Amino acid sequence: MTKPHDTAFSSFLKDFAENVGKFHKAANVLAGIRNEDIDVGATPKTLVLRRDKVELFRYEPTAEHTVGTPVLIIYGLIGRYTIADLQSDRSLVRGLLAAGIDLWLIDWGRPGRGERWLTMDDYVDDYIHEAVQRICRATGHDKVTLLGICEGGVFTTCYAALHPEKVKNLVLTVTPIDFHADIDDPSADHGLLNIWTRSLAPEDIDRMVDTLGVIPGEFMGSIFSLMTPMRSLTKYNVDLIDTVGDKDKLMKFLRMEKWLADRPDHPGAAGRQWLKELYQENRLVEGRFALSGRIVDLRAIDVPVLNIFALGDHIIPPTCSKALGGKIGSTDYTEVPLLVGHVGLFVSSKSPGKLTKIIAEWLQARDG
Template sequence: MSKSMSPVDIRPEQVAAEVAALGEKLARGTKLFQDVRDEDVAIATTPKDEIWRQDKVTLHHYRPVTDTKVRTPVLIVYGLIGRYTMADLQEDRSLVRNLLNQGVDLYVVDWGNPSRADRWVTIDDYVDGYLAECVQVIAERHGVERVNLLGICEGGVFTTCYAALYPETVESMVLTITPIDFHADTVDNRLGHGFINLWTRSLAPEDIDRLIEAHGTLPGDFMGSIFSMMTPMRTMLKYNLDLLEVVDDEKKLLNFLRMEKWIADRPHHPGEAAKQWLKDLYQDNKLVRNELELGGRKVDLGNITCPVLNVFAKDDHIIPPATSRALGDKVGTSDYTELPLPGGHVGVFVGGKSQGLLGPGIANWLLDHQTD
C-alpha cells in the first residue's frame, strides 16, 4: 500500500503576500515596458564604417578604440542563417567590443537580406566571389598580402573553404562553433544534441528541391521554427516564466528584448546556396571528405597551412563539439589549437562566463601567431 500523503499547509496570509508581491512585480514591469524605446534595445551599436559594397553584401571596418596590437587585420565572417549582430549584441557582452579593446583591427562582412531574386546565388559565389573580394579590399587597404579570418558557424564553413582554396592569402584562421564533419553528431549521440543534423538527414533530396522551388529561398521564419523545435519547452515557457523572472529588472529585461530582436531578424537563405548547405554538407558530408566542389575546384582541407584556432562550445546542441573538432585531423598544418568554452551555441558569445574567455582567448592567440 502506498503511504498516505501529508496535507499541504497552505497559509492564506502567505498566499496573499505572494500574490501582492507578484502584482507589484508586474506593475513595475508594465511601467518598464511602457518606457522602453527602440534605441534602448538597439543591437550591433559598435561604431563602424562601410568601406565596400557589392550587390547586397557590405564590408564594414570597426573604428579602433585603442592602439592596434594585432597588426594583421581580422575579418569576421558570419553565416547566412543568422545575422552577424550576434557578435555585437550588447555593450557589455560583445565579442566585437572585446576584440577591439584587445587592440584587434576588425572588419565584418554583412551578407544583407537575400530574397527570391537571389535564388541562384551559390556558396561558390559567397566564397570565390564576395569573400574573396572582401579579403582583397582589406589587403589592399593595409598594404598586406594576407589577412586573418574569424568564421562563425556557417561563416566558419565559408572561411574554411576559402582558406583551403586561397591559402596564400590567409595569415591565420579562427573558427567558432563551426561544423566540419556534419555526421559526427553520431559520435557523442547526446540526447537533445544534433537535432538539425538528424532532421536534415531525414529529408528526401527532392523534398529539399521542392522547398526551394516553392520559395526561391530557405525562408528565415521556417528555419526559425526549426530552431524553436530543438528546445520546445524552453520556447514555450520563455515568454511567461523567463520573462516573468526579469520583467522588473531593467538591465535584464533589455537584454532579453535584444536577444528576441536578434532571433526575429533571421534572413532568408539563397536557394541554391541552401541546397548545397543541406544536401552537399548536412546530408552528403562532403566537406570533411574533401569532396565538396566550389568554382570547379575540390575543397581539400589539407591545403589549409595557416595556424588554426578552433573554438567550440562544450554544451552546443546545434553544432555538437565532435562536428567541429573533426577539423584537427584534416588540416595541413601542425599549428592547430582547440579552445573549448562553457555554454551553448549562443551562450558562448553572450554568456557571462565566456566574456573573459572568448575575446581575450582569440586576441592572445592572434598575438602569439603574428609574423614579423
C-alpha cells in the same frame, strides 16, 4: 478547522495576485522601451564596400594595434552578425578592438527571392574574395586573418583551402566540419538539428527552394525554438517577468530576443548546398565538396588554425567541430573547448571576456 484544500486555494490566489502584479509592472516597463533603445551591433564602424546587398565594414579602432594583420569576421547566412556585438559589456567585437585588433566585418544584408540563385560558390569565391582583396589594398597587407562563426566558419574554411595565398591565420568558432560526427556522439541531444536535417527528403528540400526561392528565416527560427521547447514556452511568462525588475537583465533579454527575431531568409541555391551536400551528404570532410569547379581540400589549409567550440552546443555538436584537427595540413593547430552553449559562447556573462582573451593572445603570439 481549515481544510487542506482551502489552504491550497488560498496559496493559489496569493500567487496569482503576485503574478498579476508582476505582469502589470512588466507591461508598464516595456511600454516605456523603444526599439531604438534596444541597440544591437552598435559598435561604430565605417562602410568600405557595398556590392549587391553585401557590405564590408571596418570597425573604428579603440586601442593601438597589437596585431599587424587585419581580421575579417564572417558570420553565416542563417542569422545576423550582431550576436558578436550584442551589447557593450558582452561583445566579442568590442573586446577584440580593445585588444588592439584591426577588425573588419562582412554583413550579408537581407537576401530575398532576388538572391535565390546565389550559391556558396558566389559567397566564398566572389563576395569574400573581393572583400579580402579590398582589405589588402586598404591596409597594405597581402594576407588577412579570417574569423568564422558557425556557417560563416564553413565559408572561411573553404576560402582558406581554395585561396591559401590570401590567408594568414584561420580562427573558427562553433563551426561544423564533419556533419555526421554526431552519429557516434554519446550525448544524443547534441545532434538534434543534424538528425532532423538528415531525415528530410531531398526532394522536399528541392520543393521548398524551388517554390519559395529561399529558406525562410521564420522557418529556421521555429526549428531552433523547437529544439529547446521548454525554454521557448517559459521565457515570456517566467523569465521575462523575473527580470523586469532588473533593467540590465531586462535589456539583455530584449537584445537577445531582437537578435533571435532578426533572422533573414537564406538564399535558396546556397541553402540547397548547405542542407543536401553538407548536412546530408557530408561532402566537406569526405573531400567531395566543390566550389567553382574546385574540390575543397582541407589538407591545403597549412596556416595556423584556432578552433573554438562549445561543449554544451545543441546546434553544432562538439564532435562535428573537433573533426577539423585531423583533416588539415597545418601543424600549428590549437583546439579550445569551452563549457558553454552555442549562443552562450558570445553572450554568456563569463564567455565574451574569455573568448576575446583566447583569440587575442593566440593572434598576438603569431602576429604581434
